[in-house]
Amino acid sequence: xxxxxxxxxxxxxxxxxxxxxxxxxxxxxxxxxxxxxxxxxxxxxxxxxxxxxxxxxxxxxxxxxxxxxxxxxxxxxxxxxxxxxxxxxxxxxxxxxxxxxxxxxxxxxxxxxxxxxxxxxxxxxxxxxxxxxxxxxxxxxxxxxxxxxxxxxxxxxxxxxxxxxxxxxxxxxxxxxxxxxxxxxxxxxxxxxxxxxxxxxxxxxxxxxxxxxxxxxxxxxxxxxxxxxxxxxxxxxxxxxxxxxxxxxxxxxxxxxxxxxxxxxxxxxxxxxxxxxxxxxxxxxxxxxxxxxxxxxxxxxxxxxxxxxxxxxxxxxxxxxxxxxxxxxxxxxxxxxxxxxxxxxxxxxxxxxxxxxxxxxxxxxxxxxxxxxxxxxxxxxxxxxxxxxxxxxxxxxxxxxxxxxxxxxxxxxxxxxxxxxxxxxxxxxxxxxxxxxxxxxxxxxxxxxxxxxxxxxxxxxxxxxxxxxxxxxxxxxxxxxxxxxxxxxxxxxxxxxxxxxxxxxxxxxxxxxxxxxxxxxxxxxxxxxxxxxxxxxxxxxxxxxxxxxxxxxxxxxxxxxxxxxxxxxxxxxxxxx
Amino acid sequence: xxxxxxxxxxxxxxxxxxxxxxxxxxxxxxxxxxxxxxxxxxxxxxxxxxxxxxxxxxxxxxxxxxxxxxxxxxxxxxxxxxxxxxxxxxxxxxxxxxxxxxxxxxxxxxxxxxxxxxxxxxxxxxxxxxxxxxxxxxxxxxxxxxxxxxxxxxxxxxxxxxxxxxxxxxxxxxxxxxxxxxxx
Numbered sequence: 001x002x003x004x005x006x007x008x009x010x011x012x013x014x015x016x017x018x019x020x021x022x023x024x025x026x027x028x029x030x031x032x033x034x035x036x037x038x039x040x041x042x043x044x045x046x047x048x049x050x051x052x053x054x055x056x057x058x059x060x061x062x063x064x065x066x067x068x069x070x071x072x073x074x075x076x077x078x079x080x081x082x083x084x085x086x087x088x089x090x091x092x093x094x095x096x097x098x099x100x101x102x103x104x105x106x107x108x109x110x111x112x113x114x115x116x117x118x119x120x121x122x123x124x125x126x127x128x129x130x131x132x133x134x135x136x137x138x139x140x141x142x143x144x145x146x147x148x149x150x151x152x153x154x155x156x157x158x159x160x161x162x163x164x165x166x167x168x169x170x171x172x173x174x175x176x177x178x179x180x181x182x183x184x185x186x187x188x189x190x191x192x193x194x195x196x197x198x199x200x201x202x203x204x205x206x207x208x209x210x211x212x213x214x215x216x217x218x219x220x221x222x223x224x225x226x227x228x229x230x231x232x233x234x235x236x237x238x239x240x241x242x243x244x245x246x247x248x249x250x251x252x253x254x255x256x257x258x259x260x261x262x263x264x265x266x267x268x269x270x271x272x273x274x275x276x277x278x279x280x281x282x283x284x285x286x287x288x289x290x291x292x293x294x295x296x297x298x299x300x301x302x303x304x305x306x307x308x309x310x311x312x313x314x315x316x317x318x319x320x321x322x323x324x325x326x327x328x329x330x331x332x333x334x335x336x337x338x339x340x341x342x343x344x345x346x347x348x349x350x351x352x353x354x355x356x357x358x359x360x361x362x363x364x365x366x367x368x369x370x371x372x373x374x375x376x377x378x379x380x381x382x383x384x385x386x387x388x389x390x391x392x393x394x395x396x397x398x399x400x401x402x403x404x405x406x407x408x409x410x411x412x413x414x415x416x417x418x419x420x421x422x423x424x425x426x427x428x429x430x431x432x433x434x435x436x437x438x439x440x441x442x443x444x445x446x447x448x449x450x451x452x453x454x455x456x457x458x459x460x461x462x463x464x465x466x467x468x469x470x471x472x473x474x475x476x477x478x479x480x481x482x483x484x485x486x487x488x489x490x491x492x493x494x495x496x497x498x499x500x501x502x503x504x505x506x507x508x509x510x511x512x513x514x515x516x517x518x519x520x521x522x523x524x525x526x527x528x529x530x531x532x533x534x535x536x537x538x539x540x541x542x543x544x545x546x547x548x549x550x551x552x553x554x555x556x557x558x559x560x561x562x563x564x565x566x567x568x569x570x571x572x573x574x575x576x577x
Numbered sequence: 578x579x580x581x582x583x584x585x586x587x588x589x590x591x592x593x594x595x596x597x598x599x600x601x602x603x604x605x606x607x608x609x610x611x612x613x614x615x616x617x618x619x620x621x622x623x624x625x626x627x628x629x630x631x632x633x634x635x636x637x638x639x640x641x642x643x644x645x646x647x648x649x650x651x652x653x654x655x656x657x658x659x660x661x662x663x664x665x666x667x668x669x670x671x672x673x674x675x676x677x678x679x680x681x682x683x684x685x686x687x688x689x690x691x692x693x694x695x696x697x698x699x700x701x702x703x704x705x706x707x708x709x710x711x712x713x714x715x716x717x718x719x720x721x722x723x724x725x726x727x728x729x730x731x732x733x734x735x736x737x738x739x740x741x742x743x744x745x746x747x748x749x750x751x752x753x754x755x756x757x758x759x760x761x
Contacts, residue, residue, distance in 0.1 A: 135595055140602040144649040145595070164649055198591050198652045322643035 021151030028158035042090025045117030071101025076444030092130030107431030143171030151184030168201030205336035214348030224287035230294015248353035252280035279364035383556025406438035406462035436465030519550035615731035664734035
């Protein structure tokens with residue numbers, strides 16, 4: 001992998017220079033400090049690719065093997081760095097292949113700029129070759145989108161796009177550029193955007209609400225915090241820690257909130273949600289005050305809303321006004337950034353500890369440990385469990401790795417068992433649940449954090465959805481570690497079939513290829529493990545590798561992820577078996 | 578079950594291409610039918626006003642309006658019940674000239690905001706305006722005369738309570754749009 005330039009000097013007032021629209025696109029990206037993009041060329045974006053060639057000393061373009069791979073890589077990069085991910089694709093199929101990633105970024109609030117080529121403006125609407133209405137298609141899944149038909153629009157639109165993508169609650173922006181706008185000339189000068197009049201990125205913090213929230217927290221006997229990705233997106237990890245340590249409140253996270261607080265922190269009581277931990281789910285329905293911080297009460301977190309925390313006063317710290325009262329009715333909503341809100345509220349909350357209440361969490365953890373965790377980590381069965389693989393990785397990496405998980409059983413196991421010591425370490429497709437996310441996202445994560453160990457944890461199903469990205473690894477030498485947990489099933493669907501469809505395994509049995517040979521075909525060292533005694537050394541070898549490495553672990557085929565809140569059930573009805 | 582009501586939703590937006598798509602997508606994803614829609618300029622230069630009529634619960638309309646307002650190019654979104662607005666709709670009826678001197682038709686036009694706006698050899702056109710029910714009534718009355726064509730507009734509405742849209746604009750941007758797209 002080439003070294004990626006991270007710093008770009010802030011240029012003072014730039015003189016206006018004549019150039020083509022295509023060159024202006026690259027210049028805009030450089031002005032925004034972006035020096036890396038993922039993409040795939042094609043007819044309608046060729047003028048921009050020609051400029052990418054000319055600017056190759058300043059701007060690094062990664063050729064993915066499919067546009068979906070490109071956008072997931074950009075997401076991985078954005079999630080691990082907090083910067084805006086950039087993707088290029090051509091018109092028509094190139095653009096439509098981005099759609100899954102755009103929807104994924106929208107629902108998980110990931111800042112992206114997607115640049116698509118478009119047919120010449122004189123051909124718009126004529127069903128020209130590789131023409132598709134990507135503005136129409138992407139509208140419901142973008143934070144903003146815009147079609148450029150004149151070269152002169154480029155600097156202003158890009159400035160606005162970057163501002164929108166990264167400000168407030170971040171999200172994906174798509175810019176569609178007609179081919180004539182790429183060829184056309186403009187007088188280029190660039191001013192960063194700091195405001196869009198119709199867009200309020202961050203609501204003004206209302207100090208009265210902060211005080212109201214503090215008063216409720218100070219009076220609480222059994223307060224409980226659920227935090228989400230907002231803590232990470234808002235770079236508020238330290239403020240969050242200060243807040244919970246002062247108030248002594250037991251805190252659980254959502255799947256996307258993982259890694260904002262180190263797993264071993266004494267106030268970290270696990271993860272809520274469908275396959276979360278027993279204690280935080282059950283005690284959601286016993287707390288007297290529920291403090292939601294930077295999370296959006298997803299249905300996978302709340303289970304049945306009619307029985308969700310009805311006994312509790314709800315305080316919601318949120319940046320997006322449309323999330324307040326959307327799913328769970330709040331008593332006090334504090335609108336603003338997590339960081340600013342926590343900085344304010346910490347002055348008004350009393351120092352406290354809730355040891356008796358905390359004991360409830362410990363008690364229930366012991367039950368979960370006895371019924372679920374012990375058997376997962378020290379199985380009596382012969383077959384390997386996914387959990388012991390995660391435990392092996394924890395041991396080898398000391399919890400310092402970036403864990404990129406795909407979607408399914410292995411993802412739930414990764415969320416449950418991976419240990420985190422650093423923030424931005426759990427890269428995963430949360431809201432959309434996009435199978436095929438992990439391999440390309442891991443490539444982006446590695447490029448965003450080249451000094452960190454990046455391990456993709458993938459099932460045998462999801463792996464084959466974007467397996468072509470092994471080619472991107474071959475070409476870029478991105479040192480991604482790939483762990484495929486192979487149970488020869490679409491495991492999560494199979495689990496539901498077992499539990500709710502009378503074991504009718506409709507289309508979930510997988511006949512898989514020789515994954516080791518495939519990896520080796522792409523020049524990646526590979527190993528397969530099926531025995532417990534070989535696991536530890538195999539993980540050790542993988543971590544020790546300076547290059548990309550593939551490890552397939554053959555998993556007990558019919559094992560289930562527990563605890564589990566069945567769909568429509570209450571969080572407190574979480575099943576341990 | 579919470580009762581469904583008629584709500585008039587007023588959305589102030591930038592005058593850019595594609596906004597209609599973005600707004601209608603919010604109704605679509607919640608499976609809400611749009612009863613009527615009107616787009617026009619507004620009291621503020623370069624700001625457009627969308628007027629939607631939908632029949633939903635209050636809980637839902639609150640959520641929808643926040644999601645509309647969240648769209649980048651939306652300046653403000655408001656919702657009002659029927660008694661909070663003064664509204665109007667217009668309809669045109671094209672009828673064969675053979676009925677022009679029909680007394681009953683003439684009577685039907687009396688005492689209503691309805692009048693003939695065009696007469697030719699073959700047909701004449703009646704324009705009627707008023708509340709939704711007025712138009713519905715007129716439609717029922719004129720239906721027996723074999724309507725050659727019938728069309729009615731979407732609702733236009735003015736709210737009785739203040740809509741602080743200009744204040745919203747001022748608060749967001751005390752000056753001219755900064756970093757915004759030049760809408761021309």
